[in-house]
Amino acid sequence: MTLRLGAVADDYTGASDLANTLTKAGLRTVQTIGVPDPALALPDVDAVVVALKSRAIPADDAVALSRAACGWLTERGAAHVMFKVCSTFDSTDAGNIGPVMDALRADLGAATILVSPAFPETQRTVYQGHLFVGTVPLSESPLKDHPLNPMHDSNLVRVLARQSAGRIGLIDLATMEAGPEAVRARCAALAETGIGAAIADAVFERHLEVMGIVALDQPVSVGASGLGLGLARALGRAGPDRATAAAPLAALGGPAAILAGSCAAATLEQIRIAETVLPVLRLAGAALVTERARAVAEALAWARERLPHGPVLIAASGTPEEVAALQARFGRTESGHAIEQASADLAEGLVAAGVRRLVVAGGETSGAVVDRLGLPAFLLGPEIAAGVPVLATVGAPLEMRFALKSGNFGGPDFFARALEAMP
Numbered sequence: 001m002t003l004r005l006g007a008v009a010d011d012y013t014g015a016s017d018l019a020n021t022l023t024k025a026g027l028r029t030v031q032t033i034g035v036p037d038p039a040l041a042l043p044d045v046d047a048v049v050v051a052l053k054s055r056a057i058p059a060d061d062a063v064a065l066s067r068a069a070c071g072w073l074t075e076r077g078a079a080h081v082m083f084k085v086c087s088t089f090d091s092t093d094a095g096n097i098g099p100v101m102d103a104l105r106a107d108l109g110a111a112t113i114l115v116s117p118a119f120p121e122t123q124r125t126v127y128q129g130h131l132f133v134g135t136v137p138l139s140e141s142p143l144k145d146h147p148l149n150p151m152h153d154s155n156l157v158r159v160l161a162r163q164s165a166g167r168i169g170l171i172d173l174a175t176m177e178a179g180p181e182a183v184r185a186r187c188a189a190l191a192e193t194g195i196g197a198a199i200a201d202a203v204f205e206r207h208l209e210v211m212g213i214v215a216l217d218q219p220v221s222v223g224a225s226g227l228g229l230g231l232a233r234a235l236g237r238a239g240p241d242r243a244t245a246a247a248p249l250a251a252l253g254g255p256a257a258i259l260a261g262s263c264a265a266a267t268l269e270q271i272r273i274a275e276t277v278l279p280v281l282r283l284a285g286a287a288l289v290t291e292r293a294r295a296v297a298e299a300l301a302w303a304r305e306r307l308p309h310g311p312v313l314i315a316a317s318g319t320p321e322e323v324a325a326l327q328a329r330f331g332r333t334e335s336g337h338a339i340e341q342a343s344a345d346l347a348e349g350l351v352a353a354g355v356r357r358l359v360v361a362g363g364e365t366s367g368a369v370v371d372r373l374g375l376p377a378f379l380l381g382p383e384i385a386a387g388v389p390v391l392a393t394v395g396a397p398l399e400m401r402f403a404l405k406s407g408n409f410g411g412p413d414f415f416a417r418a419l420e421a422m423p
């Protein structure tokens with residue numbers, strides 16, 4: 001297998017979002033969970049997205065994991081490696097975007113590289129280095145209340161400069177609009193002043209295409225699915241009408257369930273809408289932290305009673321006020337971690353109860369669930385909503401279908417749509 005593109009993703013939902021974009025653009029793609037075991041038989045693909053759970057761990061650990069994944073990809077022929085980060089640039093002043101970017105640039109000997117979380121399909125646009133989520137700047141969006149990395153600065157040049165050892169430049173929209181040669185000239189000028197990474201503005205797909213073409217000049221780039229689209233188009237030299245490489249997946253049947261650990265505004269609304277069509281159990285955050293075993297056992301008993309009659313949804317998710325109260329009592333990391341582990345316990349219990357189709361909302365939550373179930377890789381099926389595909393297990397003892405939904409992705413009826421898309 002010689003890869004045309006390699007990617008290292010900092011969480012599992014983000015990885016499936018990128019793998020979905022590459023697949024839709026015609027690249028046969030597989031998502032692996034961490035660096036694959038040599039014994040894992042991977043299908044013949046054009047691109048591999050190595051999913052890490054490295055967004056909210058200590059920066060040194062994120063760097064080590066990302067370097068190992070990048071090395072594995074380049075050994076398999078990937079001449080370009082994309083570091084997939086969140087389209088809302090989820091990070092803190094300690095990292096991990098900057099430290100990982102610095103390490104991959106050094107390992108691969110890159111000059112000035114492009115960095116852009118723009119993903120216009122999900123209303124993430126970048127103008128003058130400022131990230132907009134829909135119509136509002138990042139710092140006024142629901143991301144200001146994120147449980148693990150609240151985003152209070154929309155200026156990504158500033159945000160990345162606080163995380164990186166190097167200085168950060170900007171490639172503004174006028175330059176992106178002027179096309180690849182103008183962007184190349186700007187990169188060369190930045191390189192001369194010792195600037196090794198630049199935030200690239202992008203508002204429309206045509207800017208992503210320019211970004212993809214220029215990004216390939218260097219061995220590494222950093223961004224979200226929009227950059228992935230640009231890279232795939234540049235590699236395939238194909239237009240937007242290129243056929244999807246999604247695998248046709250057979251129906252599995254059997255019980256289905258939804259687990260929500262995301263506290264994003266979109267997820268909270270999706271849970272509210274789901275309540276009108278299926279049984280929903282809302283768990284108390286404090287009970288999950290202090291009496292996890294009992295709370296999980298009760299939730300599983302509730303689910304086992306209902307699963308023979310149809311899908312169920314179990315949600316730990318809380319409102320910003322509830323999250324703040326829980327964190328004030330138990331600490332941010334401690335409460336987040338305890339609830340992620342409770343979600344993993346629930347997933348394990350649901351699979352033991354026969355569930356073979358599972359929807360998980362939240363990146364960290366999905367990471368905890370997928371790790372607990374010991375799943376090595378996923379093949380990409382059809383898209384459910386922008387950034388969320390159906391995933392089929394590869395190399396796992398049990399054949400299962402998953403949808404790993406990024407917190408802010410999907411419309412209000414996402415959960416019903418996801419269940420329909422994975423019969």
Ligand SMILES: Nc1ncnc2c1ncn2[C@@H]1O[C@H](COP(=O)(O)OP(=O)(O)OP(=O)(O)O)[C@@H](O)[C@H]1O
Pocket residue numbers: 011013014146147148261262263264284285316317318319322323326327335336337338339340361362363364365366405406407408
């Ligand atoms: N009621 C709650 N109170 C406090 N923290 C919670 C609560 N419910 C869930 N959490 C924690 O909030 C975090 C949510 O992060 P997660 O990455 O799963 O979702 P997200 O950030 O919305 O998704 P994404 O990263 O895909 O955008 C997890 O650590 C989860 O355990």
Ligand SMILES: O=C(O)[C@@H](O)C(=O)CO
Pocket residue numbers: 011013014015017018085086087088224225363387406407
């Ligand atoms: O880019 C995004 O917004 C998502 O793929 C993601 O990474 C959220 O966790």
